[in-house]
Amino acid sequence: MNAISNAAIESAALRSDRFRMEREADWQRLENIVVRMEKGRLRGISDEDLLALPGLYRTVASSLSIARETSLDAATLGYLESLVQRAWFVVYGPRSSLWEWLRGFLGGGWSRAVRGIGFEIGIALLVMVAGAVVGWLLVSHDPEWYFALMGREMAGERVPGASAEALRGTIFGNTEKTGMSIFAAQLFSNNAQVSILAFALGFALGIPSLLLLVHNLAGLGAMGWVYWKAGLLLDFAGWISIHGTTELF
Template identity: 50%
Template sequence: MTTAQPNFGLRHFRAEREADWQRLETLLDLVEKKSPKRLTNDDLIELPRLYRATLSALSIARETSLDASMIAYLESLSTRAYFILYGCRDSLWRQIGEYFASGWAAAVRGIWGEIALIAALLSGSALAGYVLVATDPAWFSALVSPELSGGRDMQATAEHLRSTLYDRPEKGGLEVFATYLFTHNAQISILAFALGFAFGIPTFFLIAQNGIMLGAFYAVFVPKGLGYGLTGWLMIHGTTELSAIILAGAAGLHIGRAVAFPGNRTRFAAAGEAGRRGALVMIGVVIMLLIAGLLEGFARQLIVADIARYTIAAMMLAFWVIYFMLAGRPQRG
């Protein structure tokens, strides 16, 4: 008698509601395997009612500790119905448009603290690299590899350094150069983001390393009177490229901070939330690096006038600042 009563209650519970579950499952299969357009007007009206009825049955089943397999079935059915009713039904192009209209900028604004910290780290390490090499030129070879310096080292003459800034390249090959630069910078940025999972510590080292190398190059050019030219040569693409690297490092640090300090959440949940925001930032970072690669591979090589380089650099910086500050914000008034 003690086991018959629960079994009877389970059969009665199922018999009262199973027709609705089967009907809901049929409609969901129709939408998932064929098309929502196959639903009639009556089906569209019936679908929300069946979903609510299934949720009610699931709630009762959980409270009364009914059969575990039935609870799992109702959970699966409810989840499928939820995504059909409330999931994103926008087209791919609409989702892309919403990402650039608001999603990317909102994600960037959500990590502004990490952005400020990474920007300060990059600037500070660049200053440290400059001071080290200016104080003791022997530091240059320790900080910058010969492959990266390409002859722009402490022994280079002013004429040679000037030629690297202003001489036009030989015809052809720029598209290959632009592709190489995009690939190289993308690898650095993705690495800075990925290393964030290790509490952000490797990200700090990677950003600092790039800043120190930047400062070391300034210590080569500035004593030759070429600091102004070097800045224009760098910033025509650097306002986009360095901004992208800062965003990538900040996204990685955002994840590291969530892992180290999850608050009331579990570390897994905190890392997941931060990872989703960071992923939104990184999608845009790749776009920025593509633009920077084109500017670096083409514009920097073909435009040799300082004023033109500075103008392009200022315009790009203004564009990114305005976009990230204002895109997607609600209109006032």
Template identity: 50%
Template structure:
């Protein structure tokens, strides 16, 4: 018995079954964009539209060449025309994109990293406790954690009065500013490296965060041993709340990439890394903003505000602002 060609209706049905899921997905994304504006789409959905659009055009070309039913061809032509305007039409303005980043993308990426952020904060605290305890028991441990270029003359051998002068501004103002700038530069470098080295299974990121906490703990131990713990807390917190939070978020971004590299789950490793990379990258753009804010607080707030209680008040206010901005409940919209 010889095979008979498939009827046009059967060919059209099989063709539709093989590709209809992609067409429906593209139609759903276009409907969402038309009804709620392109800003309502996530970054992943925006990147998905061009891929589905090209696939639909290919299907339309095949449908025309093989003379499939006209209803299917009309549907594909209409869908392709609608998607065309989102692929090649005008994009959102730069101001609108920036507003979307601050209003939605950055807070969402930080909330997505909440587990890794807790781990980073715990690592930083652990490093501070270990180093602080060792320096408290044996002051010479200070030099094992704090490089000479960062410590300067602020260490176990410094007098109580010279340490106090670095906090209340009665000492060398130029030297104080240089020390604060070095501390800021150190934290910024740790933040960027913790993110950049996340691909190595997150281990370098974890070690950097742990070390950054150790540096902080060593300094705290020296000042506390001289009865200056409260004053040091105010001096650090006025800009440190923002600065250390930024370091923790950078570490969290690195840990997310490292964890995904090691454990991609059911997804293909490349796809899992692409998704994690987008989340981590958005968070890191925000980390740069936070470091800039911390620099302003360090450069102006710390030097203009000498009262310890007021320093704590400013630090508490910045902490509430950041926590509210990132983690306060938001009204959600249906997808």
């Protein structure tokens, strides 16, 4: 039994040594590249090594897979697992820290991302303006459209035919009253829901999202008409710019 056991151990060691000798050159080359990159010595890495890096990573990852399947010695497995993990971070891992990424994002990355979708933002803006115009025109021709666009609960005292004093009170009313706070919360909740729905419905070529923007801004246009009839359009625009700008964007 001891002879058989010793023979099995020797066979496994021989197989492991042969496996390592056939592939060790690639392992060492990858390790040298990884060590230099980890230390930030990029200038000392040749173009050939940089071009070979992805292929070497895949080769060593394949060696690790074979080593696991053939149950090679623990030392070889441990070495390959460590090397593959370190190489993965070099090849696919993040190139900067969280602070560096945040600094780049706030220092120009954000604006570049916005400019990158400038065409889409322009379309959304045109659709929103069109929705507000449609709401304004509908209510100006038939005030009953106002309740179809706004809903009586959200409209409150802001209805067609309301007096200028009543409408002014909704903007400049007593600060001790909670009506303005409730309406501001309704605005935030409504626009947050619209934002989430517009994002979720984007899968359908963005068409439902555009229709949603038209409907949402039609209500704003309808309410703008109500305040315009009372001579308070500028006051309403100032009020809505405070409570609605962030949600609209």
